[in-house]
Each structure stands twice: as structure tokens, then as C-alpha cells.
Amino acid sequence: MMENIDKRARATLFRDRLARAMEQTGTSQSALARQTQVDRSTISQLLSGDGARLPNAHVVGGCAAALGVSADWLLGLSDRPESATDLLANSLSLTEAPRALVDEQIFAWHREAAGYKIRHVPAGLPDMLKTQEMLRWEYAPHLGRTAEQAINASADRLDWMRRSTSDYEIALPLYELSSFVEATGYYADLPAAIRAGQIDHLLRLNDTLYPRLRFYLYDARRLFSAPVTVFGPLLAVLYLGRNYVAFRDTVRIAAFTDHFDHLVREAAVSARDLPTHLRALRQAHMPG
Secondary structure, three states: OOOOOOHHHHHHHHHHHHHHHHHHHOHHHHHHHHHHHHHHHHHHHHOOOOOOOOOHHHHHHHHHHHOOOOHHHHOOOOOOOOOHHHHHHEEEEEEEEOOOOHHHHHHHHHHHHOOOOOOEEEEOHHHOOOOOOHHHHHHHHHHHHHHHHHHHHHHHHHHHHHHOOEEEEEEHHHHHHHHHHHHHHHOOOOOOHHHHHHHHHHHHHHHHHHEEEEEEOOOOOEEEEEEEEEEEEEEEEEOOOOEEEEEEOOHHHHHHHHHHHOOOOOOOOOOOOHHHHHHHHHHHHOOO
């Protein structure tokens, strides 16, 4: 938020920013006068005056539109010169997210956020934490012979995570793991051997990567979350199925971060208690 400044200082700031915008866009006084439909002498006075008087809203708006900046920036009410349309375009983007084995966009966001904490609410078990057998079962029926690509891509992501300086927090609803071990819903007909191997794999990963990797389980009867990933303070990405909606403005990133942190605070199973929970599930549904 801009600090409150007196009229004379604001008028000086307006002249400086108007001159800077004209210089950066290569706009002459005559050209700006034509575009704003005022006399050239008016533009000259705006640039050379030393008083505390600001131009009227019509002139300020015309100058802002002609120079491709925001009126708030010219008046010293914002530190961002972009127009409102450009600010929205820069802070929110829609990216196609087809059902694919190698999601380069997601991986690019991970690399961009290297060193920051990454908070993730997946749509299901994260691919990079799945066994090869699990990936073959999941992808082969839909994508034919390309299941090996999923295996290689997941191995690459997991290897990168091991070497990364980022901490990872994952929040998943309790029912996801229950459905998995019981082979119900999405996981119907998943062989018991694959389920047991996947649970054992999660236990090994937890032993190896904790506390850099922390897995929380929340009760979906009390809390709800759409699939979302928060890449440190840089961006938050909401998964819609066919598209990702990426937010880069600090207010929305903070809102998504608060949402995730609430899931962690209210988790039914903490990261510390996850191994005990996994072993109990395995014993109850896949003994031996």
C-alpha cells in the first residue's frame, strides 16, 4: 500500500511518472496531446509545472490509456505501472492440463519454486510417490504402451525431489487411503499385491524423506479442499481437471496458503503419526 503523501509531492510524482512513461513508449508531447484530445500546451504544463495542482480525472485517464499504464500509478496510488487488465492477466493464467504422463508445466513450476516450501493437495495419490506396478495398473488401460513413460517421469520427479532444497507438505483426505487399501471406488479391482507394495513404498519414502516430506490426512467430513498446489510465495495452482488456474498475486497466494495450513492444523492424522496409520491399514486389509 502506498503511503499518504501531500499534494505537492503527489503532483511532482505525477510529472515524473508521466515523463518516464512517455520516454519508455517513445511518445512525444504532440502525440500524447492528440491521443488525449487536449492542447499540446496542456501536456507541456503537466510536465513542466511546479505547483501542487493535479490534472482532472479525464486527462489523467486519457494519459494512462495512451501510455499503457494505470491511472493509479501515475497518481502515486500504486507501485505497479500496469493497467488493471494487464495486472489481472499477469496474476492469473489458465493452462491446459490434459491427462498426460509427463506434465512439463507442473515440473517447471516445481523448478521455479526450488528452495521454497511446496504445499500440495493432490487429486489422488501423487504419481511421484507411486510404485511402478501402481503406475502400470493406472495408466496402461488409458494410454496403451506409454505406461513406461509414466514410470520414468515419476522416477525423475522423485529423484529431483530428493535432491531439491524444497520441503514438501502433502494433505490428502482420509478416505483416499481407505479406498485404496480396500480397493473401492477409483481403486476397485486393484490387486492386493499392488496395494500392499504401494503402502510399503510409502513407508520407505517416509522413513527416507521425513521431515522434508510430510504427509497429512484430513477428515473430508469436516474439511474440504479442491486439488491445489502452493509453490512458496510465487504462485498457487488450482487443478480443474482439464485446466490449471495459476494465481501469482500475493493476496490469493496467501489465501491458498492459509487454506492449506488450516488442513494441516486440523489433520486427523499428522505427519508424525502417518507410519502408524499406514501400518494399521495394511495389517487390517492386507495381512501377511
